[in-house]
Amino acid sequence: MTLAERLAQAMARIPVADLLTGDGDILPETAATPTAAAVLVPVTDRTEPGLVLTQRTEHLRNHAGQIAFPGGRADPGDVDLVATALREAEEEIGLSPHAVTVVGLADRYRTVTGFEVTPVLGVIPPDLTLYPSEAEVANLFEVPLAYVLDPAHHRRVSAPWRGQTRHFYEILWNDRRIWGATAAMIVNLSRRLQWAA
Template sequence: MTLADRLRAALDAPHGTAPVLLAGDHHDFDPDDSAHQAAVLIAVTDRAEPGVLLTQRTETLRRHAGQVAFPGGRIDPEDDGPVAAALREAQEEIALPVDQVDIVGIVDAYRTVTGYHVTPVLGVVPPDLPLVPAEAEVADWFEVPLGFLLDPANQRRGSVQVAGRERRYYEILWNDRRIWGATAAMLVNLSRRLRWTA
């Protein structure tokens, strides 16, 4: 069974009880308000110990400067849905060839504090692709073992005061990288959905 098949089977596996998923950064939004649609690619490398490709955003961006993120962005009118948008953005940001992605499926959407309704697209890619970050928005890319990211023991809860309100979040620390906010939340959801064991 291929890695893509294993992931599909894990996504489709019945749950005794529905997993408790994180809907968004705040709980006071309308889940049907989808004014800002976006998509990200959760690209899993097909190796003995699968990894996930992540980007470090440049420090010069107006939003989320320097943060760790999945390749992705807004769904444009010419995109044929979230899968096409996620693939286009991954190609633009890290030169990931579209034809090298085996799409596993769409996973649970997440609403960010900045008002985006983000659809994660799960796919499998060959290992060691010659990826090149787009200098304008991506400072670097790196790979983290899937098993590490999806292990609840590595998913730490934190909180911060923003405009007089407490904002709770998850973070995952990998070497000198801090994966937090929406990216970490989508990984927590994926972990709960897959019940992954590497």
Template sequence: MMLRSRLAAALAPALDQAQTQDVFLYRDRPTPDGPFTPAAVLIAITDRRDPGLILTLRHGGLRAHAGQVAFPGGRLDPEDADAVAAALREAEEEIAMPRDVVDVVGRSDQFRTGTGFSIEPIVGIVPPDLALRPSEAEVDAIFEVPLDFLLDPANRALRTVEWQGGERTYYEYLWQDRRIWGVTAAMLVNLARRIEAADSNLAGTLS
């Protein structure tokens, strides 16, 4: 099945609450005061025989989430027409990914975080082996993880820790020397479940 068709099928249906409930962060924590700040990230998948997913290691000197693995992205600016425009702009600023090389397939489920952001993941396909460059102020490294690794449930773990007087539950992947966790891992689990459901539906129609 072609990569684009597979992703489009995965992004088309809405998952029910039973499937998505445990991938959202801070489910045992009070909702932040005030409105959530709109934000967007780009889930860029490379168009190769064995597709990969592009991730970044955030700069160690940033005020928030320093040294963590993340998708390129950030809050919507006034000049952004929508979440897609914001995700493409942020990817260009953070890793020098040209906006015109991204084939935007669709949008995945929004994530509302305890830090007050409502993040919309934008899924796109990009050519392999782009000459990407990390922004010195924001990104320490750019790396690619095989999509099949992230889709395999055996490679993700659900962790629970005590934090600020309550329990915090989050997903975690370990890829080589990288730890992928928090909202980034939650988005990956959500996308993996969408792809699994779409693949299962296709297999059912073909049987």
């Protein structure tokens, strides 16, 4: 069975715990209709699979400097959210859509910045040469999938935010801090997959 087939089979299972739907503890009930967006969750096809992540540049308007999946808002020309994720991954890290075996859509997550993000799970060949966009991506790196999916590494923390207390997840790996929406989507994948990489 291929890695993509194993992931697809695992995605069909019922989650072991409740899924995170968004930054609900700080979203006003009157919040406007969210903007549709999608990210690619690129899993490298290795004996021990990895997960490719980016660190955003410091000058971006949204989520500057944060660790994220490649992705962004849906464009009118995108036929669906898979197309959005693949287009954004090509723009941000030079990943050809033809190199991605799309496994399927994961669980949507609504951010405090007004996006409803659909993660698109995909498998990519190992050791591809990727080209980060200087305008958006400060650097990219790969983390072991088994490490980030392990609930032992999912820490729920809190911090003040605009006069409120914001609760969110973070995952620490080496000198990297994965937090916020990206960490929440990884937590959801962990709960959905129930799968040891």
